[in-house]
Amino acid sequence: MSTQLEKIQELISLREQARLGGGEKAIQKQHDRGKLTARERIAALLDEGSFEELDMFVRHRCTNFGQEKKSFLGDGVVTGYGTIDGRLVYVFAQDFTVFGGSLSETMSQKICKVMDMAMKMGAPVIGLNDSGGARIQEGINALAGYSEIFQRNILASGVIPQISAILGPCAGGAVYSPALTDFTIMTRGMSYMFLTGPKVVKTVLGEDVTQEQLGGADVHASKSGVTHFAANDGAEALAIIRKLISYIPQNNLEEAPLVECNDPIDRLEDSLNEIIPDNPNKAYDMYEVIGAVVDNGEFFEIQRDYARNIIIGFARFNGQSVGIVANQPKFLAGVLDCNSSRKAARFVRFCDAFNIPLVTLVDVPGFLPGTGQEYNAVILHGAKLLYAYGEATVPKITVTLRKSFGGSHIVMSCKQLRGDMNYAWPSAEIAVMGADGAAEVLYAKEAKEQEDPAKFLNEKKDEYTKLFANPYQAAKYGYIDDVIEPRNTRFRIIKALQQLATKKLTNPAKKHGNIPL
Numbered sequence: 001m002s003t004q005l006e007k008i009q010e011l012i013s014l015r016e017q018a019r020l021g022g023g024e025k026a027i028q029k030q031h032d033r034g035k036l037t038a039r040e041r042i043a044a045l046l047d048e049g050s051f052e053e054l055d056m057f058v059r060h061r062c063t064n065f066g067q068e069k070k071s072f073l074g075d076g077v078v079t080g081y082g083t084i085d086g087r088l089v090y091v092f093a094q095d096f097t098v099f100g101g102s103l104s105e106t107m108s109q110k111i112c113k114v115m116d117m118a119m120k121m122g123a124p125v126i127g128l129n130d131s132g133g134a135r136i137q138e139g140i141n142a143l144a145g146y147s148e149i150f151q152r153n154i155l156a157s158g159v160i161p162q163i164s165a166i167l168g169p170c171a172g173g174a175v176y177s178p179a180l181t182d183f184t185i186m187t188r189g190m191s192y193m194f195l196t197g198p199k200v201v202k203t204v205l206g207e208d209v210t211q212e213q214l215g216g217a218d219v220h221a222s223k224s225g226v227t228h229f230a231a232n233d234g235a236e237a238l239a240i241i242r243k244l245i246s247y248i249p250q251n252n253l254e255e256a257p258l259v260e261c262n263d264p265i266d267r268l269e270d271s272l273n274e275i276i277p278d279n280p281n282k283a284y285d286m287y288e289v290i291g292a293v294v295d296n297g298e299f300f301e302i303q304r305d306y307a308r309n310i311i312i313g314f315a316r317f318n319g320q321s322v323g324i325v326a327n328q329p330k331f332l333a334g335v336l337d338c339n340s341s342r343k344a345a346r347f348v349r350f351c352d353a354f355n356i357p358l359v360t361l362v363d364v365p366g367f368l369p370g371t372g373q374e375y376n377a378v379i380l381h382g383a384k385l386l387y388a389y390g391e392a393t394v395p396k397i398t399v400t401l402r403k404s405f406g407g408s409h410i411v412m413s414c415k416q417l418r419g420d421m422n423y424a425w426p427s428a429e430i431a432v433m434g435a436d437g438a439a440e441v442l443y444a445k446e447a448k449e450q451e452d453p454a455k456f457l458n459e460k461k462d463e464y465t466k467l468f469a470n471p472y473q474a475a476k477y478g479y480i481d482d483v484i485e486p487r488n489t490r491f492r493i494i495k496a497l498q499q500l501a502t503k504k505l506t507n508p509a510k511k512h513g514n515i516p517l
């Protein structure tokens with residue numbers, strides 16, 4: 001064999017070795033845990049055959065604890081680029097078969113390299129996390145490695161979309177990279193995220209808690225809101241990423257992909273003319289409204305199980321991607337509170353950063369009262385949503401279906417927060433507060449002097465309802481651009497989006513604002 005061929009043979013065998021990561025035994029262990037390997041995950045995530053791997057020959061350089069005797073080609077992470085539906089993305093997947101995917105200095109360098117490339121090329125970066133945390137043998141170098149990644153997450157925020165899947169352990173400071181990214185996906189029974197594990201919790205607080213109870217997918221999807229999606233397995237998690245990517249642009253200078261729309265834009269949805277119950281205290285399901293107006297009824301919900309009184313997610317109108325924010329009357333009467341405000345605010349900011357128009361569907365009775373909310377800073381959380389809508393310069397379309405009272409009216413993308421098209425259904429009630437509260441405040445004293453205070457208050461409520469429980473007071477002042485027939489909502493939103501396609505609006509130049517965090 002010629003020297004040249006020998007060298008090529010050496011390359012082929014080195015590649016084969018690298019593809020085995022930590023070795024066949026470790027791969028088997030990973031499979032026995034019900035998990036895919038890093039390379040299998042990348043293959044499932046990207047378009048077939050599109051992955052180009054980088055830095056396959058990188059090895060760690062640590063010599064502590066005899067580490068020089070134990071090293072693997074590629075170290076503990078597989079990095080590179082490929083496509084999803086033909087669009088460029090950068091990927092890193094931690095390889096649990098190598099030192100439990102723990103982060104070394106060289107691993108950090110590999111990850112930072114693809115992050116830098118993603119920034120230069122203006123393409124999303126996707127991290128598949130499955131790691132035992134900082135590579136303990138490397139000490140402070142591992143910490144520095146994390147810090148390099150975090151710094152890049154911060155600078156990339158609002159420039160390129162960043163997505164994290166947690167497909168195994170993610171503990172300690174390692175949680176902060178996913179937390180800094182735009183969307184996080186966890187897998188049930190397989191992944192967990194926490195700053196301090198069950199052992200520390202037991203020592204410090206005496207509490208017995210399992211990994212799943214402390215930081216499993218369902219906990220973070222429903223209680224903390226740390227994860228945006230909880231998938232049943234790794235394959236579902238990767239499918240969620242592919243879908244998510246389909247709704248968003250490559251970077252902050254581009255628009256989301258336009259897809260062909262076969263759903264008629266002027267489709268009338270008669271059911272909407274009857275969806276609002278006669279009794280204002282009765283609920284209806286906002287999902288039905290969303291499903292009725294968007295293209296083909298397809299709604300890609302985000303944070304479905306967290307703060308269910310507000311609904312957020314992506315959909316399309318005439319093939320154009322939009323972010324939907326909608327109060328859910330079926331859950332806590334659609335009230336705004338700490339969690340729903342935070343949830344919606346972050347989503348509004350994502351959409352604004354990435355040129356995705358916002359469609360807001362309003363039916364909100366107000367903010368949730370009480371010490372629980374006030375002590376948890378509902379003022380600041382509500383202000384986050386207010387701030388997010390107010391600073392957003394993307395096209396903003398608001399449709400008020402029913403209630404829109406007081407502060408919550410303002411917060412939910414009102415006209416004065418630079419709402420572009422603010423529509424209302426005839427059933428809308430846009431007022432300072434609901435009739436019950438208003439009558440109590442205005443006539444409590446007078447009511448006491450009446451023979452029948454309850455009857456008197458009811459009369460006053462009726463008077464108030466007649467005067468204010470309609471959209472025409474707001475429309476009279478131009479705060480509502482038009483009162484629309486519910487069944488026509490889809491068409492009116494699409495017309496508005498078409499009209500707003502060339503919208504140009506910029507905020508005053510500044511280093512950055514000071515959102516009430």
Ligand code: HXC
Pocket residue numbers: 098099100101102103131132133134135136137143146147169171172173174
């Ligand atoms: C080096 C590690 C490692 C680590 C795991 N391994 N974590 N090596 N540094 N952090 C190695 C194991 O020694 C083992 O090597 C292999 O990976 C697989 O690990 P197992 O323990 O066999 O797997 P499993 O039973 O599934 O348990 C996974 C685990 C556990 C829960 C993650 O390994 C674990 O608790 N690891 C330590 C976690 C930790 O304390 N990390 C540091 C936190 S501090 P062999 O050779 O036997 O196969 C931190 C600070 C970050 O991360 C700060 C950022 C700002």
